[in-house]
Amino acid sequence: MYLTKEEERMLNGEYGPAVEKSMRLLVTLGDIYGAERMVEISSAQIAGISYKNIGDPGLEFLEGFLEEGAKVRVPAFMNPAGMDLEAWSELGIPEEFAEKQMRIVNALKKMGVYAAATCTPYLAGLLPRYREHIAWSESSAVIFANSVIGARTNREGGPSALAAAITGRTPMYGFHLDENRIPEVTIVVEPEVKTSFDFGILAHAICKKFKKGVPYITGINPTHANVDRLKLFGATLAAYGAFSLFHMENITPENVEVPKERIHIEASDLNESKEEMGEKLDSVDLIVIGCPHASVDGIKRILKVLNGRRMKVPMLVFTSRSVRAIAKRTNLISELEKLNVKVIADTCPVVMPLEHLKVKRVATNSGKAVYYLPNTNKVEVLFDSLERLVERFGE
Ligand code: F3S
DSSP states (O other), X not given: OBOOHHHHHHHTTTTOHHHHHHHHHHHHXXXXXXXXXXXXXXXXXXXXXXXXXXXXXXXXXXXHHHHTTOOXXXXXXXXXXXXXXXXXGGGTOOHHHHXXXXXXXXXXXXXXXXXXXXXXXXXXXXXXXXXXXXXXXXXXXXXXXXXXXXXBOOOOOHXXXXXXXXXXXXXXXXXXXXXXXXXXXXXXXXXXXXXXXXXXXXXXXXXXXXXXXXXXXEOOOGGGOOHHHHHHHHHHHHHHHOOOOOEETTTSSOOOOOOSOEEEEOHHHHHHHHHHSSOXXXXXXXXXXXXEEEOHHHHHHHHHHHTTOOBSSOEEEEEOHHHHHHXXXXXXXXXXXXXXXXXXXXXXXXXXXXXXXXXOEXXXXXXXXXXXXXXXXXXXXXXXXXXXXXXXXXX
16 A cells, blocks of 8 residues: 555564554555555544443554654544442442553553543544544544535544554545545335434434345434434444444435435334334332433433433433533533432443342443443343333432
């Protein structure tokens, strides 16, 4: 693959071993996927932060990489960690876990990565522009950036996103190229899809009928497709179908030709998906909301849905520290706490070790959480809308 003089210098070790290793990884990836050259990126978003996921080998790799001089060249945000980085003891996180988690975060901070610890960087200060090349790795953020913003990224692994941050480059293949962003099938959505819950179910239903590629979705009323619903929709699509890009008529920004092949989604498909997602549980130990991380407006909406009702079952709302700071300043956090709802930052229900909370049964309104939680945290999961969860588990 073609490399500029600067990229060759990186590969030849002129900027030290960390840059050399990073460039070697990216060149290898580029060769595998047939990239002709590198492209400069404007930002990176790095997954694989939780000690629960990467363990001691990941921690040792990061500390060693730092010693070799790893330093990011572009703005880079961390994905959620395995705990709230400030209030971890309140969540029953053992000290040994917390100590190792902080070492991971500190190693990355010393490399220049912002400890934003969020899967919604676009709500927390890292907002790419249309057509900008980026290297992000969290699947829900990747699909949002590609589809809703129209930026360009592949679904990077943690190491390749870090390598991209260190070199400021990524190999030009996949979704960085126009030809791979063309939709193949038109998904015609017949029933009205309105609420966040509907959007999650629709994503599941699409994944059952269209397994791979880029869908073009029609039939959604743009007034219903707000940022919160689109992020929930994309996260579920990326979880059940490993999709990284969708186009939605009159909603997403890319101007593409409408594919002739059509797949219809009917009301019966949505009902079927609703039945299939999650377990039928009469009781739960915990309710988790904010997967992907909640926006300020999303937090405000929870308060509105609660309408003064206290939760019998504790509810955790996950968000970024910066969104939490705004919610706190707006008194949303204190109002929610009175109703047995806690807003926690820096972590997520999937990468946090829920076993320390002695939780066996969880309820959520997130299709992505339904998909991952049974495996990552060995819990049974009930899937329902926020309104019905409040109805069922509120006082
Ligand atoms: Fe975010 Fe964790 Fe869900 S990273 S999308 S809250 S699984």
